[in-house]
Amino acid sequence: MRKAITRLGAVTYRFFNEAGEIFSLLGKILFFSKKLIEDRALLFEQMIAIGYNSLPIVLMVGAFTGAVSAWQTNYQIEGYVPVRFLGLATYKAVVIELGPVLTALILAGRIGSSIAAELGTMKVTEQIDALESLAINSVRYLAVPRFFAGLFMMPILVIFADFIAVLGAFLVAQLFLGIPPQIFFSEIPTYFHVHDIMAGLYKATMFGAIISLIGCYIGFATTGGAEGVGKATIRSFVLSAILILIADYLMATLLF
Amino acid sequence: MIEIKGLTKSFEDKPVLQGVDLTIGTGESIVIIGRSGCGKSVLLKLLIGLLTPDSGQIIIDGSDITSLKESELYKVRHKFGVLFQGAALFDSMTVRENVSLGLTEHTDLSPDRIAEISDEKLRQVGLPDIQDLKPAELSGGMKKRVGLARAIAMNPQYVLYDEPTTGLDPIMADIINELVIRLNDELDVTTIAVTHDMVSAYKVADRIVMLHRGVILFDGTPEEVKNTDNEVVRQFIEGRAEGPIKPVPIGGVSLGNHRSG
Numbered sequence: 001m002r003k004a005i006t007r008l009g010a011v012t013y014r015f016f017n018e019a020g021e022i023f024s025l026l027g028k029i030l031f032f033s034k035k036l037i038e039d040r041a042l043l044f045e046q047m048i049a050i051g052y053n054s055l056p057i058v059l060m061v062g063a064f065t066g067a068v069s070a071w072q073t074n075y076q077i078e079g080y081v082p083v084r085f086l087g088l089a090t091y092k093a094v095v096i097e098l099g100p101v102l103t104a105l106i107l108a109g110r111i112g113s114s115i116a117a118e119l120g121t122m123k124v125t126e127q128i129d130a131l132e133s134l135a136i137n138s139v140r141y142l143a144v145p146r147f148f149a150g151l152f153m154m155p156i157l158v159i160f161a162d163f164i165a166v167l168g169a170f171l172v173a174q175l176f177l178g179i180p181p182q183i184f185f186s187e188i189p190t191y192f193h194v195h196d197i198m199a200g201l202y203k204a205t206m207f208g209a210i211i212s213l214i215g216c217y218i219g220f221a222t223t224g225g226a227e228g229v230g231k232a233t234i235r236s237f238v239l240s241a242i243l244i245l246i247a248d249y250l251m252a253t254l255l256f
Numbered sequence: 257m258i259e260i261k262g263l264t265k266s267f268e269d270k271p272v273l274q275g276v277d278l279t280i281g282t283g284e285s286i287v288i289i290g291r292s293g294c295g296k297s298v299l300l301k302l303l304i305g306l307l308t309p310d311s312g313q314i315i316i317d318g319s320d321i322t323s324l325k326e327s328e329l330y331k332v333r334h335k336f337g338v339l340f341q342g343a344a345l346f347d348s349m350t351v352r353e354n355v356s357l358g359l360t361e362h363t364d365l366s367p368d369r370i371a372e373i374s375d376e377k378l379r380q381v382g383l384p385d386i387q388d389l390k391p392a393e394l395s396g397g398m399k400k401r402v403g404l405a406r407a408i409a410m411n412p413q414y415v416l417y418d419e420p421t422t423g424l425d426p427i428m429a430d431i432i433n434e435l436v437i438r439l440n441d442e443l444d445v446t447t448i449a450v451t452h453d454m455v456s457a458y459k460v461a462d463r464i465v466m467l468h469r470g471v472i473l474f475d476g477t478p479e480e481v482k483n484t485d486n487e488v489v490r491q492f493i494e495g496r497a498e499g500p501i502k503p504v505p506i507g508g509v510s511l512g513n514h515r516s517g
Contacts, residue, residue, distance in 0.1 A: 125342055125344060126341070126342060127344050127345070127346055127347070129306050129338075129340065129344065130338070130340055130344035130345075130346070130403075130406075132304075132306055133304055133337075133340075134333070134357060134406075134410075135331070135334050135361075136361050137330070
């Protein structure tokens with residue numbers, strides 16, 4: 001019993017300690033955000049790495065998400081709900097939930113892990129110490145551009161993912177379910193709310209911030225050589241994914 | 257001048273430095289020797305504020321860096337150039353970008369002028385034609401020399417060397433030693449090196465101090481080191497397994513990326 005309490009205490013301490021360090025890093029990033037214009041070259045470099053280079057995987061995820069959504073929604077509503085609502089149901093599911101969350105989870109693996117591995121390698125090979133020894137603040141130089149690139153690019157990627165997902169859903173409906181375009185899109189204008197799209201983009205922005213912040217935090221905290229870098233990449237993905245799902249729930253309760 | 261007073265540092269309750277007192281005069285070339293894990297690299301990192309001491313003072317040109325704000329500490333770092341053990345070159349940058357980074361960040365010089373200065377520093381370390389290569393394309397000795405060019409790019413007052421010859425063949429190690437001596441004379445800097453390579457220590461040092469069990473055990477000229485009666489120092493400089501120093505380093509702890517010292 002005593003051991004269990006001790007262990008619980010240690011875990012609780014670690015949790016709050018780590019949460020404190022993550023918020024401390026966020027505070028430093030926000031403090032140095034005033035240098036963002038000055039450091040725009042670094043920001044654009046990261047926007048390309050995080051945004052443009054992620055586009056192929058995001059488009060693929062979007063296309064299949066839409067296709068599966070259409071197929072399964074059709075299966076679920078068949079006989080209960082008129083088929084003209086298929087397009088609307090798929091569109092709403094994609095824009096509000098599937099687009100932002102699935103894109104974020106994929107990018108937590110692609111971008112978050114990549115940031116953690118890159119900064120982690122820099123940490124264990126003393127490159128971050130070298131940067132600091134040159135009187136260059138490592139948070140300003142490394143974390144700020146990555147954080148804001150994630151924050152800015154994630155909503156843009158989600159817009160692409162949403163568009164391709166709806167297109168994928170439409171193609172499945174047209175080619176395999178025999179639903180013509182005028183039926184598939186018929187109910188969307190009636191039930192279209194800008195709020196749905198904005199809610200998805202708010203979520204995407206939050207997820208982008210989580211992915212970049214956790215990647216940077218884990219990267220800076222890496223120790224232990226190549227093994228440590230390997231563990232950091234896994235940890236970055238797992239922690240980002242958990243936080244994305246928690247943030248998704250919290251934002252859903254706030255936005256709807 | 258650097259004055260270190262009563263410096264202590266522990267990691268996870270394991271003491272590494274237990275009251276280091278050391279004064280380093282301007283223009284000196286001092287080599288800190290000691291076993292792996294004795295705290296040599298920790299001492300270097302404390303000197304430029306990459307680590308924070310548990311207690312004690314580090315007074316650099318009259319300013320105690322242990323009580324400085326972060327922004328003031330960065331100003332003090334302009335006085336230092338550091339050659340890291342593995343050179344710590346930035347993988348994603350070319351050699352020229354590595355050398356010029358400090359100038360790009362801290363000066364208003366034109367890109368052409370910065371490139372000129374970088375190329376000049378590379379010439380000083382004997383690497384005139386590799387500006388556009390990436391660190392992955394360089395040998396160990398070349399990486400160290402590029403790291404040295406980067407360390408001197410901002411014309412520092414103090415150049416710190418963390419194990420400058422570790423991992424190099426004896427000929428390349430001697431080239432690095434010659435370079436350290438030449439730069440010390442030409443640039444009129446204060447040289448502080450940590451090493452356990454005694455060939456390098458004798459060649460480079462005006463003064464050798466030995467760090468043992470978290471304190472300065474010995475402080476003298478290379479000749480005094482060679483002639484000392486201190487059994488611990490003798491065992492270390494002669495590289496004997498038998499003697500008062502036990503095989504497991506006392507105070508040696510894993511510091512993550514602190515591979516030695």
